[in-house]
Amino acid sequence: MAMDPLLSTVQQLLGVPDDLEKLLNAPTRSYVCDTKAMASTPVDVKEYPNSYVFIIDMPGLKSNDIKVQVEDENVLNISGERKRNEKEEEGEVKYIRMERRVGKFMRKFTLPADCNLEAISAACQDGVLTVTVPKLPPPEPQKPKTIEVKIG
Secondary structure (H helix, E strand, O other): OOOOHHHHHHHHHHHHHHHHHHHHOOOOHHHHHHHHHHHOOOEEEEEOOOEEEEEEEOOOOOHHHEEEEEEOOOEEEEEEEEOOOHHHHOOOOOOOOOOOOOEEEEEEEEOOOOEOHHHOEEEEEOOEEEEEEEEOOOOOOOOOOOOOOOOO
16 A cells, blocks of 8 residues: 555654754764763772772873862762873874873762762872772661650
8 A cells, every 4th residue: 555645744744853853962072082981991999898999090190180089979980181292292203003092081980878988098109090988887786775664
């Protein structure tokens, strides 16, 4: 059975807003790059009896290139930017191969409730960033309260 031309035209017109929506809300190049940066920064996370430790390889970065922050009261955000050495770029430098990644990186981790957010420390040594998040001591178990029974 052939489709009515009017019905076909109406269906095409109804599909235009969906196509336009996809086009207008397509992810930007910077969003795609930031998403890749988040996914391509490997992290080891360890749990010790008294702390959580995050270990990230960051060769060639200075401490002012790295930011460690706590957002929304329980999200650890480790971010920064690896820049190309501009001094090497002066003159007639031609890359034969470029495999080391440059640009922004970021990782976010939701911290457990037992973290002491006031005592977080970060140190970078030999190109390895170590972020230590101490645990809070476990709460003391509450002793049962004895209530005197009055006879009346």
